[in-house]
Amino acid sequence: MSNNNLIKGSLQTIILKLLEENEKMYGYEITQRVKELTAGEIKITEGALYPALHKLEAEGLLTTEIQQVDNRVRKYYSLTKDGQKEVTSKMSELQGFVENLQRILSPDLKPGFNI
Amino acid sequence: MSNNNLIKGSLQTIILKLLEENEKMYGYEITQRVKELTAGEIKITEGALYPALHKLEAEGLLTTEIQQVDNRVRKYYSLTKDGQKEVTSKMSELQGFVENLQRILSPDLKPGFNI
DNA sequence: TTATATATTTACCGATGCTAGGTAATACAG
DNA sequence: CTGTATTACCTAGCATCGGTAAATATATAA
Numbered sequence: 001m002s003n004n005n006l007i008k009g010s011l012q013t014i015i016l017k018l019l020e021e022n023e024k025m026y027g028y029e030i031t032q033r034v035k036e037l038t039a040g041e042i043k044i045t046e047g048a049l050y051p052a053l054h055k056l057e058a059e060g061l062l063t064t065e066i067q068q069v070d071n072r073v074r075k076y077y078s079l080t081k082d083g084q085k086e087v088t089s090k091m092s093e094l095q096g097f098v099e100n101l102q103r104i105l106s107p108d109l110k111p112g113f114n115i
Numbered sequence: 116m117s118n119n120n121l122i123k124g125s126l127q128t129i130i131l132k133l134l135e136e137n138e139k140m141y142g143y144e145i146t147q148r149v150k151e152l153t154a155g156e157i158k159i160t161e162g163a164l165y166p167a168l169h170k171l172e173a174e175g176l177l178t179t180e181i182q183q184v185d186n187r188v189r190k191y192y193s194l195t196k197d198g199q200k201e202v203t204s205k206m207s208e209l210q211g212f213v214e215n216l217q218r219i220l221s222p223d224l225k226p227g228f229n230i
Numbered sequence: 231t232t233a234t235a236t237a238t239t240t241a242c243c244g245a246t247g248c249t250a251g252g253t254a255a256t257a258c259a260g
Numbered sequence: 261c262t263g264t265a266t267t268a269c270c271t272a273g274c275a276t277c278g279g280t281a282a283a284t285a286t287a288t289a290a
Contacts, residue, residue: 006212008123008246008277017220028268038215048247050270072255072268091220097121098213100153105132105206120245123277143237163278165239187237187286 004042011044011052013090016061016079020087024065024078027053053077061086119157126159126167128205131176131194135202139180139193142168168192176201 007014018033019025025033031044056062061083065076079087122129133148134140140148146159171177176198180191194202 004212005247005276006124006209009121010216011247014216014219026268027270034219037218041211042215042219045248046269047249047271051247054270070256070267074268094121094216094220096156097119098216100157101125101129101209101213103152104129104149104157105209120278123246126278141237160279161238162240162280166278169239185236185287189237 007042010094011048012056013094015052015056016083016087016090019062019077019079020084024076026074026076056083122157125209126163127171128209129159130167130171131198131202131205134177134192134194135199139191141189141191171198
């Protein structure tokens with residue numbers, strides 16, 4: 001689905017942040033939301049997403065809850081307390097990185113930046 | 116030197132952009148410049164930098180020129196014409212990515228963004 | 231002489247995401 | 261009724277990218 005080699009390292013942050021905003025999402029929903037938000041420019045592949053979700057769950061940052069919808073099983077993910085802390089941490093890490101990237105790539109301007 | 120897993124995919128862009136600005140740089144110089152610009156927060160490791168430089172050279176985006184400085188060999192890199200085109204391309208790609216990241220991670224604000 | 235800074239190189243490793251396939255139910259078109 | 265698309269999840273194996281750590285070599289300071 002995606003040929004974007006830049007996502008590396010930010011997928012976890014994306015997942016966590018979306019779950020911070022939505023409280024409860026299932027995998028497929030996440031892929032669709034990201035597609036929507038970026039007008040189809042970033043597509044999270046299932047091969048990347050599901051292993052990432054499982055890893056975050058194994059780390060105790062997410063919990064799951066299975067729901068039956070039209071005879072179809074849906075697995076909802078939501079943040080644990082550790083997960084909530086981690087969002088903040090990951091977000092500021094990413095913000096810091098983008099700021100540094102800016103310092104390297106745009107030597108002229110050094111304004112405040114928020115993400 | 117670095118534990119930043121976010122650089123993935125942007126190292127080439129960093130190298131190319133620095134060479135666009137400086138016209139001629141050697142490897143060690145690049146690591147030091149990045150360190151300076153980011154107050155030591157981003158450190159390009161040699162194990163990442165030199166292979167990347169060799170790859171860019173093999174792709175015809177960079178050319179090299181050896182200089183003797185104090186009995187020490189220094190390998191200067193500079194952009195080829197293809198390299199100059201590639202900087203523009205890579206920069207807008209990265210900018211586009213950061214914009215998309217913003218749309219995902221900061222659902223509130225959608226201002227113009229430059230990098 | 232030992233450590234530090236400059237300067238380049240490379241073999242091997244680890245993390246992360248992608249490809250491509252499987253499973254399964256629903257819905258719609260031919 | 262069959263094929264295709266959509267929804268929804270999972271995973272083995274691969275590819276890419278950067279990091280670790282070591283080697284090599286010179287100069288300089290402690």
